[in-house]
Amino acid sequence: MAKLKVGIFSLLLVILLSIFFVVLYQEELPVNSLAYLSGHGRFRGKNMLFEIVEFWHNKRESSTSPQNTKTDVTSGRDFVTKPKSSPEDTPIPMLSLKAFQRLPQWDFDDIYNQDSPPKPNTCPQSxxxxxxxxxxxxxxxxxxxxxxxxxxxxxxxxxxxxxxxxxxxxxxxxxxxxxxxxxxxxxxxxxxxxxxxxxxxxxxxxxxxxxxxxxxxxxxxxxxxxxxxxxxxxxxxxxxxxxxxxxxxxxxxxxxxxxxxxxxxxxxxxxxxxxxxxxxxxxxxxxxxxxxxxxxxxxxxxxxxxxxxxxxxxxxxxxxxxxxxxxxxxxxxxxxxxxxxxxxxxxxxxxxxxxxxxxxxxxxxxxxxxxxxxxxxxxxxxxxxxxxxxxxxxxxxxxxxxxxxxxxxxxxxxxxxxxxxxxxxxxxxxx
The missing domain is CATH 3.90.1480.20 (Glycosyl transferase family 29)
Known part of the structure; x- marks a missing residue:
């Protein structure tokens, strides 16, 4: 009986979380999922919510296309991707300013595009x-x-x-x-x-x-x-x-x-x-x-x-x-x-x-x-x-x-x- 109660409670919890994230995906994603979805890195300070959002992202992707398995090099885990679609051809969901109480720090925050070097500088006082x-x-x-x-x-x-x-x-x-x-x-x-x-x-x-x-x-x-x-x-x-x-x-x-x-x-x-x-x-x-x-x-x-x-x-x-x-x-x-x-x-x-x-x-x-x-x-x-x-x-x-x-x-x-x-x-x- 105790196992049955635990099972029912777990099922209810999953249902509630599912409803919550279905609604959430219609608007914008929580901050900890954005780095994953963009393919550029992770927000510093990952928590359990990230794992749940990641599951829902993969679930949504797998329901609309054939599945390929790919390894996330930052975590060692496998996740599901679409073979013909990637973060490089689809805009990520909008990230809200209200989700942050201070400036967010990403692991690619101090990485910048640089152009080709110009001709050698000949100015002695440059x-x-x-x-x-x-x-x-x-x-x-x-x-x-x-x-x-x-x-x-x-x-x-x-x-x-x-x-x-x-x-x-x-x-x-x-x-x-x-x-x-x-x-x-x-x-x-x-x-x-x-x-x-x-x-x-x-x-x-x-x-x-x-x-x-x-x-x-x-x-x-x-x-x-x-x-x-x-x-x-x-x-x-x-x-x-x-x-x-x-x-x-x-x-x-x-x-x-x-x-x-x-x-x-x-x-x-x-x-x-x-x-x-x-x-x-x-x-x-x-x-x-x-x-x-x-x-x-x-x-x-x-x-x-x-x-x-x-x-x-x-x-x-x-x-x-x-x-x-x-x-x-x-x-x-x-x-x-x-x-x-x-x-x-x-x-x-x-x-x-x-x-x-x-x-x-x-x-x-x-x-x-x-x-x-x-x-x-x-x-x-x-x-x-x-x-x-x-x-x-x-x-x-x-x-x-x-x-x-x-x-x-x-x-x-x-x-x-x-x-x-x-x-x-x-x-x-x-x-």
Whole structure:
């Protein structure tokens, strides 16, 4: 009788679990199953729930096709696969941000796509030849910088779906992203090349918006560089003496390029920089950026997302050209976070909104495309002596520490790079 009771109890438990997972599979899978389904590895912290989900996955697969047995090399167990279908041609079920209380760590988290090495660097003063061992160990000179249709496939989608945006596609739908990515051509040349007749080096200035630049008279020095990077609300008119007037590369998101003319109109900002031959770099921080990108390339108005009915091309003042338009790769952004700016905030429940600033991504883009980098308008130790933005002539506002950016961590990194002679950071003592 006791065995009968145990058998009945076990049967009821199996039935309840079966009903639970049938419902579950109609929506999204629990976190511990995703690495198994993607074929890329396992979530650290596997528990019994993984075993149950794995069983249901195999059960569903085996019910629709002939079975082949294959060994899972990470566990030594056998599991069932379909002979003509794999995670490489099917999108994995959507992974939910709500399933994590902190940044998830996967066993492939610090593995990145890298492009073929460029020609040997002949610049004697290149930052790539830094003697700093910590920097050299972390720095990947050939990290994949840009995404395009030829380096994107289902296997990549499944891998990157384990990471929240802008580092991946967690909670995004494959069709919405692919409809934009399939339009991106492969860049025909590197972002920057040495200037003809120069010293063979690529000299770059990266200009932030910090109040330290107001009254600095750094404009001529900034413009003397081969190339000048700017981002976000790059107010120039009326501030040329302090910030220069040349822009070679403008880095932005769909949000920053649309909101800057609104927020900074009191300071004279009217549009994104649009120098002749300028190169634009988009940070795809969310789904709205892929909607933006799709409409931009096709020359249409946006039919969905936050910017419905907007015409993206209108924001580039006639300088949009897909041969000079680049989209940052998710691996590059995750690499910047993981190896240089992994904030302690990622251990909190706000982890999914925490990321480096657009300025940080821009500075690292310069570090990977230039030989020498000078940074202006970035936060320094005495930031409290200056206004938040250099464009604030009339009133001085204090730096606002939003939860999504670890500004102090970034400030400390720029100072350490300066001290190690990796970059030249503009600093001043007077307010």
């Amino acid at each position: 930052l790539r030849k830094s003697k700093d061992e910590v920097f050299q160990k972390a720095f990947l000179p050939n990290i994949r910088l840009f995404m395009h249709r030829y380096n994107f496939n289902m296997k990549e989608w499944n891998r990157l779906s384990h990471f929240n945006n802008p580092f991946g596609f967690m909670q995004m739908k494959y069709d919405e992203v692919w409809s934009a990515v399939k339009l991106i051509p492969k860049p025909i040349q590197p972002l920057l090349l040495p200037k003809p007749g120069g010293d063979g080096c690529v000299h770059c200035a990266v200009v932030g918006s910090g109040g330290i630049l107001y009254g600095s008279k750094m404009g001529a020095e900034i413009d003397a560089h081969d190339y000048v990077f700017r981002m976000n609300a790059a107010v120039i008119k009326g501030y040329e003496e302090d910030v220069g007037n040349k822009t070679s590369v403008y880095v932005h998101t769909s949000f920053s390029i649309t909101q800057s003319p609104i927020i900074f109109s009191p300071y004279g900002y009217r549009s994104a920089p649009h120098d002749e031959g300028i190169k634009y770099v988009l940070i795809p921080e969310g789904l709205r950026d892929f909607h933006w990108l799709k409409a931009l390339i096709k020359g249409e108005k946006i039919s969905d997302s936050d910017f419905q009915n907007e015409n993206p091309r209108a924001y580039y003042s006639g300088q949009y050209n897909m041969s000079r338009f680049y989209v940052l790769h998710q691996d590059f952004m995750r690499y910047v976070r993981n190896r240089f700016l992994k904030s302690g905030y990622l251990n909190d429940d706000i982890w999914s909104i925490v990321r480096p600033t657009n300025g940080a991504f821009t500075l690292f883009l310069a570090l990977h495309t230039c030989d020498t980098v000078s940074a202006y308008g970035f936060m320094t130790d005495n930031y409290a002596q200056f206004s938040n933005y250099y464009a604030e002539k009339q009133s001085k506002s204090e730096v606002i520490f939003y939860a999504n950016h670890d500004l102090i961590q970034e400030k400390n990194l720029w100072k350490s790079f300066h001290d190690k002679k990796i970059i030249k950071l503009y600093q001043r003592t007077e307010g």
